[in-house]
Amino acid sequence: MGYTDVRRQDVVAAMAEYDRKGREAFLAEYGYDKARLYVLVHDGKRYDSKAIVGVAHKYRNGTALRHDQLIGGRATVGRHLVALGFRVDGMGAPAGGARSGPEDDAEPSGARPTSAERAGWSTEEFLARLITLDRRRAEQSGKRQALALLWAIGRWHGRATRWHAEEDFCRGVGDVLRDYDGDPGPEAVKDLFWHLEGTGVWRVDATAAGTGPVAGFDDRCHELLSSVQVRTRAINALRGRHLDDITETEELLASLGLADYARAGGRPRPRTGPARRRRRSGDVVARRRSVADHVIALHDHTCQFCGTRLLTGVGFYSECAHIRGVGAPHHGPDDLGNALCLCPNCHARFDRFGIYVDADGVVRQVHDNAVLGELRHHPEHEVDEEHIRYHRELCRITPE
Template identity: 40%
Template sequence: MGLGDIRYDHVIAATEEFRRLGRDTFLQTYGFGRARSYEIVLDGLRYDSKAIAGVAHGYATGDFLRAADFSGGAATVARCLRELGFVVETGEPSRDRAALLACLRKLKVSRGPGTPAPSRHQPLSLLWAISRAADERPRLTPWPTFRDEVGPLLVEFGLPNAKATPEYPFWHLQGSGLWEVRGIPAELTKKMPNTRTFNEHHPQAGFTAETADLLRDPVTRLDAIATICETYLEDVDRQALFARTGLSGYTTAGGLLNPSGEESGGAAMDEHGRATGPAPRREATRSVIVRDEALARKVKELEDNRCQICGTTLRHLNRPYSQAAHIRGLGSPHHGPDELQNLLCLCANCHVLFDGLEIYVDSDGLVRGTRGDRAPRPLRRDPRHPVDEAHIAYHRTLCDLHARTPGAG
């Protein structure tokens, strides 16, 4: 199945045919049933993801795929469509997502002697596992890998004076209903096996298939991270924690460079500290997201190159200058769509603040500072410029996730 042949315009053509024929006729014509999980959400309408992908493949290659032709599951199709910039959600997102978040809030965490604080072992292990899910790494992890990676994490971010025992979350997370352990003989599972048993049998553990499927959705994944942090890790430095758990992508809304992570080194200096030659260069190969420049021009034209937050109109080279800012970032881990509803027209300063999670738009459409140090002001919106409230809410959740970290306020 060559899903790699599909392009954005092929998917759009398939959705147009879907609307023209109607759902039932479209699905019957191309041999599909109704989607049981993933659906494309476009302009307020929902489309069956596999059916759309199969017909889009026909537009791309002349070979229209039917349900039986798909070797990968619905999640594979969803991932392909998201990479093309489409919003893909589960068919019943509210119920599934709510059940997942409810389980995360009710983890059976232990409490050490003399302290009312819940153990952080399970929450930290879950964040580590969510990071693997975001990177599309294998769902199940061998015990030695879990031990060697999660163990130091428990030392660094666990409760003070708490003993790091990675074997406990490895096994006891099964009580959440979100986790499974494989590879231990049934006769040894009546009670928690000791580390010697783990070392001898090399079990694997990780999210259940159903949980992993839910966490492939970027919105659900962010909600899960926020729930874990707010419930169990309120006073932990989120910046440091996310850097250590592989979730550093959640520290910005876009692709801001981290100054502390830039490579050092520059031109040679003379005795007076002046450069003796041009700045050094190095060859690099990068994979970059291709943005729709027509959309960027469109949002700037609609807003007349005036920042929707501060109202500033900049000029550069004697011409109006503004930036098209994605509300929900295009790249990993956010996987936002490149669409007009996901764009704001901002000045360079407000763009940096917005991507850096320093400002957000509240549910009333007011722009506020995450540190409470800005007077609220309304987000300007041209009537011809639709903005998807779901993207605004996603960005707001990111901001809220970092607003209460130590030293943030």
């Protein structure tokens, strides 16, 4: 057993012990000198890298390593810490771009932002992190990281729960991974709890009083996620960039309590109350059309995006699309200004964040901005530009 057995959670535990005892007492107890070249930096604090790794071994295998068992700097302890997702001052990228093993794939020092840096993050910087996740980890873990973060967003949305105990995380995320990632096993799930810190959006608190380690979104990321628009964009970034091999993403979101975020129009509302009365001449009910009937009648089943007028065996067919979802979480109104007449194809793409209307009324594809047409208008149908802008914001998966 050697330093390469040390896991991220072991390092975090050693840093917590270092904080409790203080630098001088910690180094004296374990017989280490102060670091000269390679300093571990975590959440704005600086640690002696060799001492931390040596003591971290105790949390993995029961015995701390002596200083003479850790020979070398960058080639041993420093590289291992970087491979675990930590920042080590004094280290750069491997010289000459040579690669001798998986640890050489680690990003250079400073790639993971400090707490102070994250405090000033914009929405776009946060989303950029979700798109890239932690590139130091194996490619397959990108999918696992995305599933775990979606689980955390679902817990926050449903219960306003920000912090997750390790046991709860492993149980909840483990269930998700068994359904959507072939059950990688309990150790892989436990590693996720700790290694998600490498994404820059996740924080592990190993010193939580009386509860054991807890983890959740970093302070600034948690603040940003309180916005429905940011939350929707975050969900779209994770599912669009890391979960494209999952065919039933709407089913996945529903299982996580995020069904309302699967489509721009929200979940279809169940019909309540008595069925609509058959229309008769002069009937008040007949004169009070639904929004869907009204917008479709105004446009005579002609799609406002592509101009298609779909003829079926029983007549023409089109659909009413709400621009801003009615009800939670988007709380759009059920009125003409928030409705469009679309063909089934354009409706499906618009509702699933595939196409949007730009500020000039041009209909574009999300992923390449290709022009599909222009929004068609009717003199009796004034589309609310604020709802168009709201939908457009939800479709911005790639930060500008």
